[in-house]
Amino acid sequence: MRKLLFAAGLFALLAGQASAQTVGVSLVSFDINFQTLLREGIQKRATEVGADVQFEDAQNDSGKQLDQVRNFIASGVDAIIVTLVDTSASQAITAAAEEAGIPLVYVNLAPQDLSKLPEKQAYVGSDxxxxxxxxxxxxxxxxxxxxxxxxxxxxxxxxxxxxxxxxxxxxxxxxxxxxxxxxxxxxxxxxxxxxxxxxxxxxxxxxxxxxxxxxxxxxxxxxxxxxxxxxxxxxxxxxxxxxxxxxxxxxxxxxxxxxxxxxxxxxQNANAQGGGGLDVALKLVKGEKVDKVNYVPFELVNLKNIDEYVGKN
CATH class of the missing domain: 3.40.50.2300 (Response regulator)
Structure with missing residues (x-):
């Protein structure tokens, strides 16, 4: 009986590991404060839902970012998240992900080809x-x-x-x-x-x-x-x-x-943008329908309401 229980537990553990989705994330730069906040938002949500996330630093180089996306595709990730270095560089990234059939979510900066994003691609950011x-x-x-x-x-x-x-x-x-x-x-x-x-x-x-x-x-x-x-x-x-x-x-x-x-x-809600981007990516992996454009509202902060925002970013 104990052997059966152990085997069942091991099977459940292995099944859980096998079902974990892997998401590659290319960020503009690890040295930009808000990009760090986005990274934390993505990682926090990934931990909550049990997804594996691989972060890469594009170092403000659009060419390097495209290479990172291609490397994610070659390594067989389940989905890709990109915070664009340059909005005009989005078409090459969009095309690479579409050709590979891998879901792609742009976070924070809208791609130049936003209105023409193919299936399995979306944007999460703010207006x-x-x-x-x-x-x-x-x-x-x-x-x-x-x-x-x-x-x-x-x-x-x-x-x-x-x-x-x-x-x-x-x-x-x-x-x-x-x-x-x-x-x-x-x-x-x-x-x-x-x-x-x-x-x-x-x-x-x-x-x-x-x-x-x-x-x-x-x-x-x-x-x-x-x-x-x-x-x-x-x-x-x-x-x-x-x-x-x-x-x-x-x-x-x-x-x-x-x-x-x-x-x-x-x-600018980094947690909602980053975490929301991961959620959209995982839904696309599962074949679920999502909105192409997902806006997170901006909110004015002044001395009258500052205490409401302490600790949010």
Whole structure:
């Protein structure tokens, strides 16, 4: 009887191992803060559902990312998740996965061919027309409340010139400052920081050394916003004199808000994007029907509601 029970238990264990799905994940870069949060969201959900996940760092190289996808296909993974380095590189990735018949889910950055994704492929992310709009409008309201509606100098820190989310967030800002309510803001400069805090620090330092005096800085992400704040503080500029807004609602950003430095950010739910991407991938493996586009809403974070978002990213 004991032998039978042992055999049954061993069979169940082996069956469980055999049924575990393997998902290959290619991330933009392990060095980008929000990509780390996405990775954690994917891993957390994988642990909950018993999936095996293999992460690869594309190191901000679209060619390397395509090679990683091809390697996933060659190794026989059950599904692939990609956070794109460059949205224009999606067609080659889409084609490779389709030809291999392996489910593919794009997370965070929508592929260029979103409207033409084949069967077994989908996107999980957030609508970027919301992100820059929410942060820019909040900055505009803050400036008006401070009595600065007669005219101020605005600067935009672009995440990456090849990243569609960064380009859309920048357009969002430009659309807001073109409205009657916010057209007192004049954009003086806009340059890329590659999403990085240190590069943003250097960028804003250069602006300041060239005579640029920002009244408001619109950063495409929190890391860039925090780099800008470091540069302003190093130049002995009071944070009360400059409005700085970002996107992501990272832990560091919320700490900066509580310290009276960052004025606002926008919560981008890394856990929902990453975990949701894994769920969609596993459903596709099982042959279940999923929506081609799965949006996770952005949410404005300011001093009035900041406590609701502590610990979420």
């Amino acid at each position: 970027e027309t919301e992100s820059g709009t929410l942060s820019a409008f909040e900055a505009c309201k803050i400036l008006r409340s401070e009595g600065k509606a007669k005219g101020v100098n605005g600067y935009i820190i672009i995440g990456s010139l090849s990243h569609q989310a960064a380009l859309q967030r920048t357009k969002d800002v430009e659309d807001i400052v073109a409205t009657d309510m916010c057209n007192f803001i004049k954009i003086r400069e806009k340059q890329s920081s590659d999403w990085a805090r240190e590069k943003s620090l250097n960028l804003v330092t250069n602006w300041l050394s060239s005579g640029g005096v920002p009244d408001v800085i619109f950063a495409n992400n929190d890391e860039s916003a925090l780099g800008a704040i470091l540069a302003l503080k190093a130049a002995n500029i009071s944070m009360k004199d400059v409005v700085v807004v970002g996107v992501d609602a990272t832990a560091d950003a919320l700490s900066s808000m509580k310290a009276g430095e960052l004025d606002a950010t926008v919560f």
